[in-house]
Amino acid sequence: LLTATGAFLYVTQTQNSPPEQLPTDTKKPTLVVLGSGWGATSFLKQLDTEEFNVVVISPRNYFLFTPLLPSVTVGTLEPRSIIQPTRYITRHKKRKVDVYEAEAQEVDPVKKTVTFQDLSDVRGAAGSVTIPYDYLVYAVGCENQTFGIKGVNEHACFLKELSDADKIRTKLMDCIETAAFRDQPQDEIDRLMHMVVVGGGPTGVEYAGELHDFLIDDLKKWYPEVAERLRITLIEALPNVLPAFSKQLIQYTESTFAENKIDVLTRTMVKDVKESSVVVQDANKQMKEIPYGLLVWATGNTSRQITRDLMSKLSSVQTQRRGLLVDDYLSLLGADGVYAVGDCTATSYAPTAQVASQQGIYLASIFQKLGQKAKYEQQLAELRATNASPEEIEGTIKKLNRAAKLTPFHYSHQGSLAYIGSEKAIADLPLFNGNVASGGGAAMLFWRSAYVSTLYSVRNRTLVLADWAKVKIFGRDVSR
Ligand code: NAD
Numbered sequence: 001l002l003t004a005t006g007a008f009l010y011v012t013q014t015q016n017s018p019p020e021q022l023p024t025d026t027k028k029p030t031l032v033v034l035g036s037g038w039g040a041t042s043f044l045k046q047l048d049t050e051e052f053n054v055v056v057i058s059p060r061n062y063f064l065f066t067p068l069l070p071s072v073t074v075g076t077l078e079p080r081s082i083i084q085p086t087r088y089i090t091r092h093k094k095r096k097v098d099v100y101e102a103e104a105q106e107v108d109p110v111k112k113t114v115t116f117q118d119l120s121d122v123r124g125a126a127g128s129v130t131i132p133y134d135y136l137v138y139a140v141g142c143e144n145q146t147f148g149i150k151g152v153n154e155h156a157c158f159l160k161e162l163s164d165a166d167k168i169r170t171k172l173m174d175c176i177e178t179a180a181f182r183d184q185p186q187d188e189i190d191r192l193m194h195m196v197v198v199g200g201g202p203t204g205v206e207y208a209g210e211l212h213d214f215l216i217d218d219l220k221k222w223y224p225e226v227a228e229r230l231r232i233t234l235i236e237a238l239p240n241v242l243p244a245f246s247k248q249l250i251q252y253t254e255s256t257f258a259e260n261k262i263d264v265l266t267r268t269m270v271k272d273v274k275e276s277s278v279v280v281q282d283a284n285k286q287m288k289e290i291p292y293g294l295l296v297w298a299t300g301n302t303s304r305q306i307t308r309d310l311m312s313k314l315s316s317v318q319t320q321r322r323g324l325l326v327d328d329y330l331s332l333l334g335a336d337g338v339y340a341v342g343d344c345t346a347t348s349y350a351p352t353a354q355v356a357s358q359q360g361i362y363l364a365s366i367f368q369k370l371g372q373k374a375k376y377e378q379q380l381a382e383l384r385a386t387n388a389s390p391e392e393i394e395g396t397i398k399k400l401n402r403a404a405k406l407t408p409f410h411y412s413h414q415g416s417l418a419y420i421g422s423e424k425a426i427a428d429l430p431l432f433n434g435n436v437a438s439g440g441g442a443a444m445l446f447w448r449s450a451y452v453s454t455l456y457s458v459r460n461r462t463l464v465l466a467d468w469a470k471v472k473i474f475g476r477d478v479s480r
Pocket of ligand 1: 008067147165193198199200201202203204235236237238242243244270271298299300301350351352353416418419
């Protein structure tokens with residue numbers, strides 16, 4: 001144990017020591033990275049910064065491990081256990097990286113500039129700045145889809161950012177406390193204790209599962225007077241939940257939800273959102289009003305404003321509303337030096353964390369080659385200027401040709417996982433040339449170990465494991 005602790009301290013201390021990074025070099029090209037999500041972070045992790053001056057711009061200065069976000073809404077995990085500062089990655093790079101917490105507002109693909117703004121409200125906030133780029137890695141993700149339905153932004157909670165999970169947790173506890181307040185009318189208790197989730201994709205399903213666990217494991221103990229009144233309803237426009245999963249796993253999820261008394265309303269579409277009820281059109285085209293206490297909106301994603309603006313600037317080639325079009329090397333169609341990864345793109349792959357992170361890793365290899373190419377070009381010019389031997393020149397030309405050879409991006413699907421509550425998960429895995437669909441406790445263990453091993457740092461892994469242990473021993477913290 002002492003050795004392990006010693007090794008751990010050694011690792012953390014050496015990681016904390018100030019890095020001896022190369023300074024900015026004006027002769028090297030400027031590479032601007034927009035974003036700090038899955039695509040940008042996996043790119044930065046792999047990137048060799050020696051040949052570039054790298055600037056990272058993102059409205060949040062950390063990476064959020066989104067697959068575990070639903071667990072934060074009910075206190076299974078603490079918020080800080082699933083985030084990692086972006087500087088945690090950049091401070092170990094060979095050449096110094098500039099990281100700005102700011103929102104990119106405009107990309108000019110002709111002048112090759114990015115305009116970004118400091119959004120903080122402290123005194124002295126920097127305002128708006130425009131900088132030039134030689135290369136741009138565009139990884140801004142997307143925003144919540146509302147389909148323009150009235151009242152969603154005002155009354156519903158999304159589940160995308162860390163602040164969303166916090167807001168859901170607060171609102172949930174507010175509903176429960178108010179329901180438990182003395183002399184509440186019965187129908188008001190029922191409304192307050194009705195938690196409605198819109199969207200039966202993985203986000204909505206995982207949230208409903210976590211909420212169920214909170215009810216069974218904790219609410220029944222802490223709020224016996226109202227816990228029995230809690231109802232969870234999942235509303236989905238399509239005939240079934242989780243359309244991207246196999247039939248068997250859809251059935252497994254639906255029957256688990258039935259056992260857990262989670263009402264699933266399929267073929268039901270939310271049309272309007274009011275302050276304390278949603279208006280839906282059911283399978284028989286009848287309009288109904290459903291009262292709710294908490295409403296979680298998880299109907300998928302759409303392009304951000306900055307992406308739509310970029311598309312319109314490149315409208316002759318950027319013709320997909322769903323997202324940006326890129327070639328096989330993730331280079332943005334119609335722009336010079338711009339690459340795009342992740343949810344902001346429209347490719348043949350689903351917009352998932354797995355795709356974005358593989359694209360980020362791939363793109364880092366492209367930049368490795370771009371860096372080598374620039375280096376060998378310079379070497380070649382110097383060799384020619386100094387009348388070097390033909391062998392030396394030939395050798396460098398060979399290296400240059402190797403660096404110029406690129407292979408297209410190839411996505412390798414590792415499977416899909418989702419937590420569905422009551423210690424059960426579903427796993428759709430492409431193994432042994434076939435699909436293995438599994439649900440239940442074994443899948444749950446797999447879900448846990450897969451997510452823990454995908455967490456980027458030892459620190460995050462330790463925190464997540466400790467949170468799980470804490471909940472097992474003490475239960476969830478029900479304070480607001
Ligand atoms: P999604 O797009 O997968 O699902 C949204 C669902 O909302 C759809 O099934 C849609 O039919 C439904 N919907 C839309 N409008 C509606 C309305 N007005 N009324 C009722 N239902 C409506 O969204 P998501 O779950 O946020 O996932 C987004 C992406 O992220 C997907 O690609 C998903 O695969 C991925 N993801 C994966 C995981 C995982 O694998 N565990 C977890 C979260 C997200």
